[in-house]
Amino acid sequence: MLFRKKTGMPETNQTLTGRQELIEPGANHFVNGNALKGPYPVGHEIAYFALGCYWGAEKAFWEREGVWVTAVGNIAGSTPNPTYQEVCTGQTGHAEAVMVVFDPQNVSFGALLQIFWESHNPTQGMRQGNDVGSQYRSGTYWTTPEQHQAAESSKNRYQEALTNAGRGIITTEIRQAGEFYFAEENHQQYLAKNPGGYCGLGGVGIELPADH
Secondary structure, eight states: OHHHHHHSOOOGGGSOOOOSSOOOOOSBOTTTOOBTTOOOOTTOEEEEEEESOHHHHHHHHHTSTTEEEEEEEEESOSSSSOOHHHHHTTOSOOEEEEEEEEOTTTSOHHHHHHHHHHTSOTTSSSEETTEESGGGOEEEEESSHHHHHHHHHHHHHHHHHHHHTTOOOOOOEEEEOOOOEEOOGGGTTHHHHSTTSOOOOOOOSOOOOOOO
């Protein structure tokens, strides 16, 4: 029963209540010092990616040139301002996600999609490796129509590459970004604060074909 609860999406009337009080992630990025909650530079865009445990996922993005700031949190669920422990029950509906604020003049959304697809296995449904639960599902959450189009196109290209390699069907959800709730401060830039900490990130060894 517990396994089914964690890998299924709860009905809206079954989700945890949550709270009105914001969960504070801390003021600044532990690695680059930029403000986690802004204000962000004019002309920058925001995108959200879910690819398993957000500790390792965040590092994959903050290391990319052109990324202004990253933060971890929860998206695509129903419970307002959920705690880490609540998300882990599977009863908030959220996915663990990375917020990426980037300068499109220095790094394209397509380049971020490449990091996304190649850094995890997008065919596993409500899990990522040994991490089992709906919060570990694969997803990309767009904030502009251009991001939406690029995400759908890249998914089709990656599926073709996976199919040609005899791999499975992509289960990634592509949705317009809703409310993003920051995780607690100890989860932000976790692998910089805990260099030997658990990562849980691993791709399938297949590159995203170029968009022609």
